Amino acid sequence: MISRYKTENMEKHMDIIKEIAETHPHKVVLSNGKGEYKKIVFARKVLKGRNAYQLEKYTQTQVFHENIEEGRLAEHIAMHFPAEFKQMNAFSLTTDYDVKAGKKGNLAVSRRQAENKTISVGGNNRKKKYILDEGMDIPAFRELGIFTKEGKVVSSMYDKFRQINRFIEMVDDVLKSYKGDEINIIDFGCGKSYLTFFLYYYIVEIRHMTAHITGLDLKEQVIKNCNKLAEKCGYTDLKFEIGDINGYRTDRKVDMVVTLHACDTATDYALYNAICWNTTYILSVPCCQHELNKQIRSEELSALTKYGIIKERTAALMTDAIRGCVLEYCGYKTDLLEFIDIEHSPKNILIRAVKKPVSEEKRERAKEEADRLCRTFGIRQTLMQLVMTEERSHS
Template identity: 50%
Template sequence: MNGKAQPGEWLDLLEEIATEGQLIQASFSAPRRKDDDTPRKLTVRPIKLKTGLFYQFERHQNNKVFHENVSPEKVKEQLQSTMERYKQALFKTPDADVQVLANKKGQLSLITHAKESKREAVPQQHNRNKAYVLPDGEPVPFLISLGVMTAEGRVVKAKYDKFRQINRFLEMVSDVIPDLPRGKELTVVDFGCGKSYLTFALYHLLAIKERLPVRIIGLDLKQDVISTCSKLALELGWDNLSFSVGDIAQFEGHTSVDMVVTLHACDTATDAALLKAIGWEASVILSVPCCQHELFRQLSQPLLKPLLKHGILKERFSALVTDAIRANLLELAGYRTQLLEFIDLEHTPKNILIRAVKGHKTDNDQLKHEYEQFRDFMGVSPFMENKTK
């Protein structure tokens, strides 16, 4: 099956996959057209759902991940239509890896790389057990001290939601570790650190697991909380983790910070933290906003009156508008920005995390125009924008 595909070979491969379940994984790359919305990469894998075998098509688009589960009866047609949009694909089967290439005329070539030992096409369980960054069953000193784990490493039942939240946060941090600078001591500031579960987790990940030179500063307004956290850091022997009482807007003493974290900072305190991060040109920003009142008081677009006349809808809508504005202003400041689903924090049901990485290149004129149109349509004057004028 090498060289130009003979008539039927491509369809034979699809038939083998569809009727005999001979697919381990397929990946499509290099879209044939650059001017449409085809994702740069698309992967397919068999999964086992409660209703039986399906094939999950996963595409990454606009910083989001989309899944579509296709039945074995329809997968052949779906794979064929998908290949019509890409220049190349790789199909992994138990016997071989088959590379499919499309030339400018759309003709397909199949190149087969046979495997010495047969592999098994085993569908993955869709609801398989979660592989955590900090696994249940392995003692972690700071989690034991915080009462999340027992001395044997088992998660305390009443603290399992907190354990999941910590791991979700660490997953999001792990994704951006490659974006942090190297060859220097990293400085991280956690604004509004509170009881500091996530601050301790962040230090554990960066300093203990990744062995990076790092200094983390936790800042909060509550003296008793800061005292407790400082005592625990001392007991753990974590000399490069410190805590201070202070207000975000008044925080001074640093000219360069590599990562800024702000979790459940209320209302415009989140904006103040983001502005600090932009001013420092921080490489990574992680923010979970809390209550957002600023734009709730400003929204007055007449066309949205059917929505805005209901207080609960206006509250939720204003929170979304606020985070959209923050994301766009971060992009205008040169950040690649994502809004990700988080796990509800202890003090707030807000579950959106803003993750921004420095170095994003975009058409600022177009982005600025789109942002200004959106802002003016909503009739708002955002804190972040006003403070930068």
Template identity: 45%
Template sequence: MDEIRKLLDEIIDKNSLIYGVLSKVKVKDEQNFSKVTIKPVLIKNSINIQFTYHYKNKVMHKNIDLNESSNEVVKLIDTYFRQAVLFTTEADYQILISKKGKVKILKKKPTKSLVDLSHNRKKNYLIEEGKPCPFLVRLGVMNEKGKIYSKKYDKFRQINRFLEIVSDVISKVEIGESFNIVDFGCGKSYLTFALYYYLVDILGLDVNIVGLDLKKDVIDFCNKVAEDLNYDKLKFIHGDIKGFDGFEKVDMVVTLHACDTATDDALSKAVMWNAKIILSVPCCQHELFSKIKNPIMIPMLKHGIIKERLSSLVTDSIRSNVLEIMGYSTQMIEFIDMEHTPKNIMIRAIKKDNCNKKAIKEYIEFKEFWNLENLYIESVFGNKLTDLLNINDNVD
């Protein structure tokens, strides 16, 4: 089956599939499907492969992510069928399986045309499909003609969603002669490169961006890409969040999927710098799972999966509340669709005032409700937060 999988991966990667039919069942069974057809479909601006299972008196549909579709086809051929015909933009392929399991693949000239699924997914994107973008080409998201690789389309959407958020917040703050940005836990840095491209190449701003990560090989790779792209004011440094002191003044802090309390370290640094903008997508919040307690909430807390999700929401609510105490205007927004990852909440914070006394009262009452003490976020913010929480002024 390896040669079938190789062919399927190539077809999916090139986004060339038009239609496919799996037929000639190995064992006839009226209770089972007699054939399966496949075709690409557009769902919420993302391409999936739709599998249609044909039974005697009904059909059933299942939409499968591009990355998993090859596995499903191979499984179906291996288990149920002796033949498959795949119509692509480049060729028609007939796959034949003998009774002994021998595979034969016949290639013929293409006989079908691809239906355009992209007409309604290009609008409003800050980086358009069909126009080559240097960093996306270099990172393997699109080819040199601007065509997005199928397996990278979710990443392409995520990048554009991120830039939409950046476009909105950047218009709400004053941009000086230079604008310093730090991206904590940058990883392979798709979004860091996107940020530089948007702010420098599109908006023409004078920015300095530093990406920070603990993986040395990732940092070396990103610095090489930045050098290849001539992104002179984009640097990547190997190190952790707590120890970074590369800038005296930081205007914007980005922290995407920093694990557990590393998010709190990043938020503390951002507030210490009086950063104008904070964009944070927390990940893997474990601290409060064993801490949140309230007898009234037992119907939720007694179920581990619900308690885990609830503790994550409580954690992010506390983080947002702390930022409000520190004088930030905060919003919780959806970063990417829930169908792609449950870790999709972004805390978006913009510096406004010195202290929000109403937020202090809300914070204290919220902690009392959940019986929370000795929170990590309070330890990393230190006296700067403690002194504000000890304010005895009456607040409405």
């Protein structure tokens, strides 16, 4: 009997997977993973003149890539869902899917009509005008695989292109108040440095300022490659260093700190460094926020912690709320903004903090709000602990 139920469930799983594959989705995201991989993204692309899917398999610290034929999409999804991952989101021209796997193997499937949108990035229907757009002669973008030789956005890189441009829009907005013609910036956890190269080009070539930018990452080979590319492009004031966000030191005055998807508490150490340096501008898009999810508990608000996905999202929102309060307490005008549509990235909150006079009353209120949240859910949050420890050491 148990075997028959398992067989029936497997057949139902394959039915929905095949249904999704037949819509030729431009993106499928498997998340809420319990094994080696935390997330797998299938992105539709053209490979050697044929439709294919590029897989991005995310571990805690790395991303692995693989290309598969379009006709093998269902097969590869079934290898991982629902055995390894409990959530699947798929996006096509006609239908968007939200599929969740229950403990007994049942699937909760939500279908909704896709918005009227154009996936092609080279056609005439795309109305959005970006600060850094197609047609610009930017050698670094071609070298990074974002632009083709003709200056068009590579289709598989369009989501990354949108993310980085959105970040640049945020930088453009805060720099309206900047009076100098030279700026020092640190990018913590720069990775392949798409943002870092975009940022350097934007400040030097678009704003016509002098920019000293340092990208920091732990991966030696990545840093070597980035320094070679910066030298090849003639970006003399763009440097990359091997280093840990925690404990990083610099003698240079830092005007801006940026982070894009620094994992878990790495964001907290980046924010803490920025606070200690009295940095004027902080722009941070957090990622993979596990710290509070392991701690969170509350009898009075147990409905928020009894369901895994609700607990995970609550913990992530609480993490950023506490970070916002701590930044306010440290004298920053702080906003938490939508970064980009969740279809293109589930990491869609951007923390924007600008150093400005903040009243003592507002600072203390922000501290109390963070304290109360921590007490209510029995949690200790890294940025708050770092700031409070530093404060006690000087009292």
